[in-house]
Amino acid sequence: MTSILEMRGITKSFPGVNALENVNLVVEQGEIHALVGENGAGKSTLMKVLSGVYPSGDYEGQIFFEGEERHFHSISDSEKCGIVIIHQELALVPLLSIAENIFLGNERAQNGVIDWTETYRRTEDLLKRVSLKESPRTRITHLGLGKQQLVEIAKALSKQVKLLILDEPTSSLNETDSQALLKLLVELKERGISSILISHKLNEISQVADRITVLRDGHTVSTLDCHTSEISEADIVRDMVGRSLTDRFPPRAPKIGEVLFEVKNWTAHHPIHSERKVVDDVSFSVRAGEVVGIAGLMGAGRTELAMSLFGKSYGDKISGEVFLRGQSVDTSSVPKAIANGICYATEDRKTYGLVLDQPIRDNVPLANLNGIANGLVVDNHKEREVAERYRKLMAIKSSGIGQKTVNLSGGNQQKVVLSKWLYAGPDVLILDEPTRGIDVGAKYEIYSIINDLASQGKAIVLISSEMPELLGTCDRIYVMNAGRFVGELPIAEASQEKIMSMILKTGKAA
Template identity: 75%
Template sequence: MTPILEMHGITKTFPGVVALKDVHLSVRQGEIHALVGENGAGKSTLMKVLSGVYPHGSYDGRIVYQGEECRFSGITDSERLGIIIIHQELALIPLLSIAENIFLGNERARAGVIDWGETFRRTRELLARVGLKEAPNTRVTDLGLGKQQLVEIAKALSKEVKLLILDEPTSSLNETDSEALLDLLLEFKRRGISSILISHKLNEIARVADTITVLRDGASISTIDCSGGPASEDAIIRDMVGRNLEDRFPKRDPKVGETVLEVRNWTVHHPLHPDRKVVDDVSFHVRRGEVVGIAGLMGAGRTELAMSLFGRSYGTRISGEALVNGQPADVSTVSRAIDAGICYATEDRKTYGLVLDETIRRNIPLANLQGVSNGLVVDDARELAVAGDYRQRMRIKSSSVAQEVVNLSGGNQQKVVLSKWLFAGPEVLILDEPTRGIDVGAKTEIYTVIAELAAAGKAIVMISSEMPELLGVSDRIYVMNEGRFVGELDAESASQEAIMSLIIRSGQGR
């Protein structure tokens, strides 16, 4: 098969940082080519060079596409040739319709007037190609994340895509939506469309990839041909991190103490539809030194439970009781929940967990400014000392505490979030999807931090959509479905099959 794309000797530098060093990439016509590597390895930077986000002249090296050398001055140039990139953060306008989003900037018009008949007809064709049955005038905000991702792909098809680049397309999707998206990529492959897939989910890559290129520290380390069968995960991980990961989940000897958090009969109603319960009469407890997992499908109510406990950050008509160390806890506001010893690390660290354009130094003390203040004034020396201490303790890879968190890798951003909450001195730490969008090496570091926190006597609640992660980290697991807890499993009896069985049986019984 002839290459549709060849990138030769790509080198890209930023002030003080070499992001890409002599990278080579070759993608064949009609193949799915996976690009893997740790956060900060250079994957997204390489794709921004390819798509013209970083224009010709801002990097060294050559791009050859369909046999011609290309010098893109912007993303419009690459799109004109059929190179379409879909970023991890979707570029859709929520309050516009599907049709308006698909043809935004590429309107179907006659004599300067939008032809809505043609727009809707073409939209229906494109939606059919990606397996969506929604009406063209449906607002994007009324779609789930999986369907929004498909709208992005339909938008790419409207531009006559020949090479589709997907950056972590399944990071926010449930298992069903992820499977549907991967099936769609395989269908595109049958139609001769090439794809570059960036993902940290090695099981998904093993399922669909024809070729895998591994980047590490801005350099291309290896290219693996999967025509003879799926590549070994251990081999991929070794190339990604430069070492073997013998134990992805740190071995623990749990020393579980008395109950720290007890929740009784907790019920939460939907903020926009007050008659609908999203958390229904949930009761559970977490003990000192224990990691308690909450399993469930997307939409089960896990995040809604966590956010409602953390200062009623979500929901309405909330009822029930929360106790910390046997005493009723006031969790009516975020500040009172923190004062009661409950902290919550959100699943969306970039929107709700961090101030991205601020430094590590400014972010870490945010939940406990009193700890770095003299009265109403922040003590710069104390703030610097606290940030430096947590940077060292949490092994945050950065040039200094003066580095803006927007420029950190996903794993190091997550460590800043955890540092922020640890400095607040919690009794209970709720972690919502703590490794989402993080590579396998950084995941192991986060698991190690969780194990260390439990060993230090913290009570940990962990929500995760990755069952192997829950099984590898948790001492007990509650299973949630349709807003209710439908089962509890200890570490010995827990398995993916047991969790899914509880979910399925509870669904059949309601």
Template identity: 75%
Template sequence: MSAILEMQGITKVFPGVKALDNVNLEVEEGEIHALVGENGAGKSTLMNVLSGVYPHGSYDGVIRFKGEECRFSGIADSEEKGISIIHQELALVPLMSIAENIFLGNERASGGVIDWRETYRRTEGLLARVGLKESPRTLVTDLGLGKQQLVEIAKALSKEVKLLILDEPTSSLNERDSEALLQLLLELKRGGMSAILISHKLNEVVKVADTITVLRDGSTVSTIDCAGGEISEDRIIRDMVGRSMSDRYPKREPRINGVVMEVKDWTVFHPLHVDRKVVNGVNFNVRAGEIVGIAGLMGAGRTELAMSIFGRAYGNSISGEIWLHGKKIDNSTVHRTLSQGICYVTEDRKGYGLILDDTIRHNVPLANLPGIANGVVIDNPRELAVAQDYRAKLRIKTPSVGQKAINLSGGNQQKVVLAKWLFAGPEVLILDEPTRGIDVGAKFEIYSIINDLADAGKGIVMISSEMPELLGMCDRIYVMSEGRFVGELPAADASQEKIMAMILRSGS
């Protein structure tokens, strides 16, 4: 095989930070090349250089595509050559149809008039290639996340892509949708397409990659040829973090006491489709010092349950009761729920968890402004001290608390979100996908923080789509399917097979 892409000596500097330091990457024609590394290692920066987000002249080094030196001034230039990138946050317009999204900016038109017959015909062919049977007229908002990812790939195929870059494509998908996407990637490879896969899910990387390049602290650490035999995840982790990690989950001896929160007969209807029940008569409890997991497939109602408990932030016609330390509480607003000691760490840290364009210093105290105020006036020295204290406690990697949240890696952004809620002094902390899009080293640090909170007597509710994470962290696991709790397992008896069996039986 010959190289379709060569990136040589790529160096990219931001004010005060060298994000890439003499990075080299070579991708062969017709291969899946995985790019792995901790958050902040430089993976996305490197791909932004390749795709023209950072134009030629803003970095040092050389890019060659199909043997030709390229100096991209924007995304349109790289797409014209056949390079297409699909970001972790999908770039689809929800209230437009599949066909409109696929050809947005690349319309099938004649004389300034869109040829809808040709648009729908071509869309049908593209959807067939990615395994979707939906009508081209279907609105994107009516698709699940897995199908939206496939629409993004169809959109890339419409531009005759030769090198497809996927940035964390399965981070929001359940296991079934993730497997379908990986199989599609292998099928496209058999058709001659090359791909760069960025992923923190090392089991998926090992399954599909022909070559793996590891970045650490902005530099190329190793390039691993997978043709020589099975590559262990431990080998990759050692290169990523610079040390061996014999255990993915920190050890903990649970010290569990009485019930701190109990949810009784909790029912929630969809906010728009008012006759659709998304949470159906759920009962559960969490004890002090306990980590309780909620397992389920995408769409089971886990996030809807969590958000509705937290100040009824989601849903319509909500009924049921929340009890805290044996007393029924009023959770009718977020403020009232928060004041009684229940906090919720959203799965969408960028959309709902942080003010990205503001500093760590200003983000950390947001959930407890009275804690840094004299009356109605912010005490600036106190605000600074709180932010610096949590920066040290949670080991947030940043030059200073004056750094904007948008400039932090995913793992460090998540630590800032945790700091915000910890400063609010929770009795119960609901964690929704707390390690989504975070590398294995940062995950271990987040897990350690969660364990410390449990050891301090907090009640922890942990929602995760990664079953090994629930099995490795939780003391008990509830299983949710189609808005109902269909099973409960102590950690000692739980397994992926038992959880899946409960979900499948519930649908029969």
């Protein structure tokens, strides 16, 4: 096969950090090439070099595309050649239509006037190519995440894409949408379009990748050919982390006490469509030292439940009772929930969990500013002391507490989020997709932190879309569907098949 892309000897440095050192990557014409590595391995940096975010001259090495050496100074330069990147955080405008989003900045116009007939006709053709049946006039806000990903790919196709780069495309998708996206990648491959797939979901990579390049600590470790030999997930993990990871989940000996946290008859309505219940008469309990999972498909109401419990930060007409150690507690505002020992780590750490432009030092004490204050004034010495303590305790890889959180890897950002809530001193910690977009090595560290918290007698509620994660970390699992709990399983009786059969129920809660 002929190569469409060759990156040779790419080296990129930041102050105090060598992000990439002599990295090589070759992508063949019409292949799906997976790029894997731990958070901080250099995957995103390499793609920013390729797409022109880091312009030519800002790094060492050479880029050859379609046999010619290229010098990209911006994203528009790389897109003109047919290289299109779709980031993990989708870049669509929610209140614009599908057609308006696809041709935003690339409008179909004559004499400065948009030709809407041509725009809608072209959009319909593009939507057919990605098997999306929506009208071109449909607003993005009315689409689920899976369909939004397909719109992003349709947008890439409108730019005559030759090499499509997808950064964690299925991290927020359910199983059905993930499979539809992977199927589309294979179809694009059959049409001669090459893809670079960045993902931490090794089972998905094994499904579709022709070859896999592994990065570790800014170096190319290996390129594995999936057609010439049997590649196991263990092989990929070993190259990613530099050691064999025989167990994905750390061992744990649960010490479960009395009921610590209890919710009774909790109901919440949609904040805009107030006639629609997003949480419907949910009751559950968590014991001291217990990790309780909540399983369900996207849209089941898991995040809505968590956010409505945490200071009623989501929802309308919320009713029900919350008990801590048998006593009714007031969680009607976020400060009251925190004061009563209930904390919530959001699934969207970049938007709601962290102040990305601020350093670790400022983020760690955010949920407990009283702990670092003398009266109304922040004690800078205390602030540094607290941040440094948690940086060491949580093994946050950084240049120091002064490093901005935006420049940390996903796994280390998640550790900062957990540090923030641990410093608030919770009795109950609700973790919403705590390992989303995090590599296997960092996941293991997060699981170890969860185990440690449980061993201290905390009550942990774990919301996850990854059933192996729930099965590997929880003592008990509640199953949620359409805003209701439809089942409960002790871990000894739980399996993916049982959970899925309960998820697909439409009857009354068990």
